[in-house]
Amino acid sequence: MLFGFLIQAQAYTEKNLLQKHTDLKSLEKVLIMNQKWVPYPTYEDRAGWDKFLGDYKELYIKQGEKKLNYQWKVIKATDYIEYERSGSRNIMENPFDDNNKAIATLVMAELAEGKGRFIDQIINGVFHSCEMTSWALSAHLGAQRSGRSLPSNKEHIIELTSGDLGSLLSWTYYFFNKEFDKVNPIISERLHSELQKRILDTYMNEDRFWWMAFNWKQGDMINNWNPWCNFNVLQCYFLLENDREKLAKAVFRTIISVDKFLNYTNSDGACEEGPSYWGHAAGKLFDYLQMLYDGTGGKVSIFKEPMIKNMGEYISRSYVGNGWVVNFADASAKGGGLASTIFRYGKAVGSEEMMHFAAYLNSLTDSKKGLESDISFGRDIFRGLQTILYHKELLKETPSHTNAPYTWYPETQFCYMNNKSGLFFAAKGGYNNESHNHNDVGTFSLYLNTIPMFIDAGVGTYTRQTFSSERYSIWAMQSNYHNLPMINGVPQKFGSKYKATDVLFNSKTRTFSADIANAYPQEADAKSWVRSYTLDKEKLKITDTFALKNAKQNSRINFLTWGKVDISVSGKILVEVQGQKVALLYDKKVFTPSIETIKLDDSRLSNVWGQEIFRISLIAKNLKIKGTYKYEIVKQ
Known part of the structure; x- marks a missing residue:
């Protein structure tokens, strides 16, 4: 059969998939309030955490013990300025990433053990973060009105890493705010205040960030930043905002923004950024849709849309074998999505192909190494917890992967x-x-x-x-x-x-x-x-x-x-x-x-x-x- 494609490849189509499924008034009615949607035990539920973590428990505790004497790293002004001077990003990013990973590791260790042994170090990490002028990377601070790489105390910006840290600290607040209050109420107050200013208020009061696409015009790009940043904002709101009207307005604002990404993305589902960006593009979209599903009790869902399934199956179709993938653009020729993310996505959209492929990827490591690699999720605590939630199901899935005779993405x-x-x-x-x-x-x-x-x-x-x-x-x-x-x-x-x-x-x-x-x-x-x-x-x-x-x-x-x-x-x-x-x-x-x-x-x-x-x-x-x-x- 002959297939042709003769129109402009980057056509933007007003699909508005999410807005077709809900409006502001309907959304407000179905929101699950006061974090009742959270599928994990509360911090105090020790039996719940023992059951939830299972074999992971000791691994998390051991990882946390390595951070009990962690020395929180200072990111100097010249580390930010170096981006302008030489172009280097790592001098600023590496110590910042180390700090954020330490917080995540300590949080999971305390959830696993529950004895308060890691609380002081978590407080140190929280307070250290709150004292920072910005949570954004030097490479992304050009979004400031100054356009410079040194953070300004006059404005906050939301980008990939400030959003990641915002969501991590929101989970930290959710699990431990009562424990922090036992030490000093200022800790929780300060943390909530910083999250309010840096994430919640900034998102509602600004529309100038390019990734939001609120001011999108023909020729503008919308890429993985959109679902990634919106997902982080959605987490923060669901974890912190308990006013129904305010929450509904914020969630619907993310819906309008994410629809822009879906409008920009071709219906064939291919990720033009390549497989190593799938986890940040389609993968983060899935995380966003999963959180939206959970926070509305499944009342707002587009998992049955063919395009969403197409976007998921791109990752299995692009896998050649032995770790090699089809890479175009900035994507690497090795690597792609995490097995746990692929499995969760496949289950949500009803793709046997994705679930079998996820099991196949998971089978490439033995169970011990699989556990250890799965807990090394960096600052993305949501994916870490979801990995545990679905791990037993993933292990039961039949591992298989067969390349189709051909796959054709006519729009991309x-x-x-x-x-x-x-x-x-x-x-x-x-x-x-x-x-x-x-x-x-x-x-x-x-x-x-x-x-x-x-x-x-x-x-x-x-x-x-x-x-x-x-x-x-x-x-x-x-x-x-x-x-x-x-x-x-x-x-x-x-x-x-x-x-x-x-x-x-x-x-x-x-x-x-x-x-x-x-x-x-x-x-x-x-x-x-x-x-x-x-x-x-x-x-x-x-x-x-x-x-x-x-x-x-x-x-x-x-x-x-x-x-x-x-x-x-x-x-x-x-x-x-x-x-x-x-x-x-x-x-x-x-x-x-x-x-x-x-x-x-x-x-x-x-x-x-x-x-x-x-x-x-x-x-x-x-x-x-x-x-x-x-x-x-x-x-x-």
């Missing part, structure tokens, strides 16, 4: 195909202003027996340059370091108008094709450049059919790979990775091959690929205004 323009000989292929159309964008319209990845052979490198450690006007000076973001042509010596360009056209997928012939000429700027002089991929039994056929206005430079066709590469045999390039072998076949009369070694001095890349990867270039021997180039990648 992602295409996956695989065959019985072990080849798994992925390609994309799209446009060059996707969230976490790389200029990569038309690129592909190819795997053999789950091992990536032709790759997308991913992204290095985030710095100021990563999300600035300097972004496309970084090699990994450029099309000439993806599996794509340089046309007349010109790479693709950033911007929504640089996109694929005439994107087609034929399931019978196993062919994906797209005209990628419009992804290149005017100086490339490209009238058309149709890149097509056909997956056969033992090989991948790649064809470039092109027409240029002028032929100013010899065409250069780039391929990125790793492992061992041998270009010594004319017409045949051998690639061997972890015992898997393929040959890239080309017409030796048409092309001259070259190879460039790319040294990886960034740990975020080298942890995946090792110390180096390679760019293979096929350089056309003759200038051509129009013609067809053909290449094949064949199993060896």
